[in-house]
Amino acid sequence: MKKLSEEQKARMALAVLVEPGCRELGQLVRTVGPVEALECLVQERGISVALAGAARARLYLAGVRKSQDVGTQLAQRMTERAEHIGARIITAADDEWPPALDDLVKASRTGSALRRDTDPPLCVWLRGPLRFAETLERSVSVVGARAVTGYGAYVASEFGYGLAEEGFTVVSGAALGVDVTAHRGALAGGGPTVAVMACGIDKSYPAANAGVIEQIATEGLLVTEWPPGTEPHKTRFLTRNRVIAAATLGTVIVEAGSRSGARSTLGYARLLGRKTMVVPGPINSAMSIGCHMELREPGTTLVTRVEEIVEEIGNIGELAEPIVGGLRPEDVLDSLQARILDAVRPRKAATAEYIAAVAGVSGRDARRNLPLLVELGFVVSTADGYRLSSTPKAAISAEEGR
Amino acid sequence: MKKLSEEQKARMALAVLVEPGCRELGQLVRTVGPVEALECLVQERGISVALAGAARARLYLAGVRKSQDVGTQLAQRMTERAEHIGARIITAADDEWPPALDDLVKASRTGSALRRDTDPPLCVWLRGPLRFAETLERSVSVVGARAVTGYGAYVASEFGYGLAEEGFTVVSGAALGVDVTAHRGALAGGGPTVAVMACGIDKSYPAANAGVIEQIATEGLLVTEWPPGTEPHKTRFLTRNRVIAAATLGTVIVEAGSRSGARSTLGYARLLGRKTMVVPGPINSAMSIGCHMELREPGTTLVTRVEEIVEEIGNIGELAEPIVGGLRPEDVLDSLQARILDAVRPRKAATAEYIAAVAGVSGRDARRNLPLLVELGFVVSTADGYRLSSTPKAAISAEEGR
Missing domain, CATH: 3.40.50.450 (Rossmann fold)
Structure with missing residues (x-):
């Protein structure tokens, strides 16, 4: 450990004599500096009765005589133990x-x-x-x-x-x-x-x-x-x-x-x-x-x-990636298309008009959007009309609808 | 089911013809009432192409002829199924x-x-x-x-x-x-x-x-x-x-x-x-x-x-009870008393002065507070000074300090 300054020695001594966090001591140190603050403690000068008494009890326990240089004595002891x-x-x-x-x-x-x-x-x-x-x-x-x-x-x-x-x-x-x-x-x-x-x-x-x-x-x-x-x-x-x-x-x-x-x-x-x-x-x-x-x-x-x-x-720009699940029909479909897809049946093909009626959309909207649903792989076009594709692409997870 | 009003019949028919939540239909009903709104739908008058087409597809699916009283027809069907x-x-x-x-x-x-x-x-x-x-x-x-x-x-x-x-x-x-x-x-x-x-x-x-x-x-x-x-x-x-x-x-x-x-x-x-x-x-x-x-x-x-x-x-005053654990030393002690208690050893009794020095408080504060800690059952007073009580009252849970 390098040579200690007077200030460092005083701070170490203060840390021995008073429990950390003490507001009164902190204010004193900020006002008069640690060397003078230690002197105030030892001389019981300009400090509260409680602080004076606490320091006195610690000095007594440490067996330090006030006539000696308290800072040097205590700092030396602490340094020895720490250096070890x-x-x-x-x-x-x-x-x-x-x-x-x-x-x-x-x-x-x-x-x-x-x-x-x-x-x-x-x-x-x-x-x-x-x-x-x-x-x-x-x-x-x-x-x-x-x-x-x-x-x-x-x-x-x-x-x-x-x-x-x-x-x-x-x-x-x-x-x-x-x-x-x-x-x-x-x-x-x-x-x-x-x-x-x-x-x-x-x-x-x-x-x-x-x-x-x-x-x-x-x-x-x-x-x-x-x-x-x-x-x-x-x-x-x-x-x-x-x-x-x-x-x-x-x-x-x-x-x-x-x-x-x-x-x-x-x-x-x-x-x-x-x-x-x-x-x-x-x-x-x-x-x-x-x-x-x-x-x-x-x-x-x-x-x-x-x-x-x-x-x-973190720094600006260190943003968390959003949590996303796999791509699902809703991710690529608007609400009209989703409604039309909901009305397409899994096995039995139906005409665009029938699908429109079940979905509650116009025949024109159904005719316009069903080819897209076919292209995306959700729906299959047959001679009898449209039915759901059985490929996993159009599979619906249990959690999706609720 | 009791006799339906014209308005109720119209609302039921509208619910059949248009998917719930439709803003355009809602606004129409709020403006002209449900009976007139149904008439607008059937006559495809004063409504969007999409809404007209959607209603037409549903009318077609339901096999309802526009020349008939659409409200009565649809309401009757729905009532029969519901009454069942x-x-x-x-x-x-x-x-x-x-x-x-x-x-x-x-x-x-x-x-x-x-x-x-x-x-x-x-x-x-x-x-x-x-x-x-x-x-x-x-x-x-x-x-x-x-x-x-x-x-x-x-x-x-x-x-x-x-x-x-x-x-x-x-x-x-x-x-x-x-x-x-x-x-x-x-x-x-x-x-x-x-x-x-x-x-x-x-x-x-x-x-x-x-x-x-x-x-x-x-x-x-x-x-x-x-x-x-x-x-x-x-x-x-x-x-x-x-x-x-x-x-x-x-x-x-x-x-x-x-x-x-x-x-x-x-x-x-x-x-x-x-x-x-x-x-x-x-x-x-x-x-x-x-x-x-x-x-x-x-x-x-x-x-x-x-x-x-x-x-x-809930109503005003229906407040959740705060979550509280059992009574612990901190609940009855101020921070000075808690510090003094911390400095009392479990088996080896010590004088108030020694305890004060360890706690970092004045001897006076220790002498004044130790009798209270004794009275509360945390500390025992012996011929040699004070030691921790071994009764459960003063037992410290693992979670408490940290």
Whole structure:
């Protein structure tokens, strides 16, 4: 790890002393800078009682004496732990810092509905060969339930793979279920994938995903705003979700129970003006209830294919191909011709006049259009008149009429 | 069947001579009345060549001489066939006529996108004990694919039954698959159900559904705008669909392939300002592709429960109960308390100061909130400090954090 600036050291120390997302601290850092903000925290000067008390408790736990240079002490410890596994730290001053994360300042101002501090990270620890900002330029988050069903796993895997093939970075939270399946799909598709963690960069959580997390560290990027050594907590997952939403152009929920945390990621995406996309599922699946609740909200887009996701977040002109079935009679016939064709019988030939009467069109219209129907292969002309062709070309599928 | 008025006879004759929905004929009838309109058709006076030719072909097929009273002749034939099975005929003049059908005049003016004549029916044949207009006052159409899956059959049956229980008339097309399953569900739920047919009232189509169709004729209502003896044609199903859409407060598609005719019913419902509701399904099911295509259109509401349908089309105040899971820690804790709880360890007790430092809150906040967490049963207070309670009350489900 390269030599740290005073500012970087201060940011690392602040990340140790205060939980991420704290609006008060974020505002302080934006006003006086991180070095002075750290000084305010240590001296308990110009900050709220709650923030002062929280920092004091952490300083006590860390065994740091205020008389010493707190920034240098804490930064050194964090650096040592991170270096041990080849992690690096970046701040808003680095050109690897994604500007998208700073949109969270806006969310922090307006996001009172979420009842959480949603300020941008002060710094992030990274592990992996990819450059953070560039990797996120064409990115989408794919998130969802831990208790994934076979259906959700299929979708997460397909979407992860397909998005990778389309050149998108798949961002997720490395959790069990949808998250890890999307990461695996992206890795299999040969694409970059980013796991945003809710614990220190030196932790592999959950342990069951340690193998994939290690693979992401080798081929993709592990990201966290918690200093090394931090344990994952439930509230940290929710705080982390704001970074997944902010970092990407849009968020896709694959499966979600009614109380799934994936819905909070979508909520942040909505708040930030990112694209909000949701995969539907069977209405009798508990793991799609949250998806359907979201899809009943305005502004959420139902997606069923990678192309539809790309249409939402891709460049202008990256449009999903329309879904079309095979060519059917209706595709080439106008409504008059379709009515005439309906009146032609399969085996018993009839005159144009008879067919006209059954169809409810004039004899002239029938005489004019029946030769076309013959030419197209739908109808056969015989000595007794016209009957339906028995070739498959004119076969009518069960689904067509309804 | 009671004695027919001249107007009723004329309308029946017009229904024989011209396919339903014809805009030109509808406008003529609205301008000069049905008796004079029939005269115009027979005399080929003041009408287009196409309409004159179509009527001539039908007159020829029916073997009716123009010198005779065409209205009386045709009406008598139709009446005889209908009376045979106890059907009755109504027109806009009857108080049993649902005014909602006349909204189709509007659709006929603006519906060029559908490329079909969408005028209201001139008259309808009915069979069954229910009164048409009253039965439709609280009604919803439930339609969908013929090639229904097990999932679609489950949903159609549940919705048919549940809507009947909520006092709604279930309207559908008596087709194989979703339609007949919805009818059956409604019958099982003890509710009224209406089948709108695309053939004469004396035909049971499809034959496989003859039993249900007969049951609907006994307990519900069979409806058609085609005169007795008319065969079902594919184009007639699409023409019929406009009546299903117009007759009801809203249309629900349960399952639909990309080319399903159920989508035309929804299109008419949209055109008429009726509620358009669609059931989602697995994205890898061909029978949900059409549903998802519709759900990607603005103004279409995703529905997963009968309550949600009732909320759309029911009276003011008939709101769906929100979906809620069991009570969880987050429901009673604010974010500060949740963070403190996250920092309490399961087995090893810790002091309030230590917990505060881990949680990133002040010691004061921890000391103030830990007793509440104890009182709620999440945390146990011991001689060494606080640890998590092992009672189920504080158990955390896998889905919760994420």
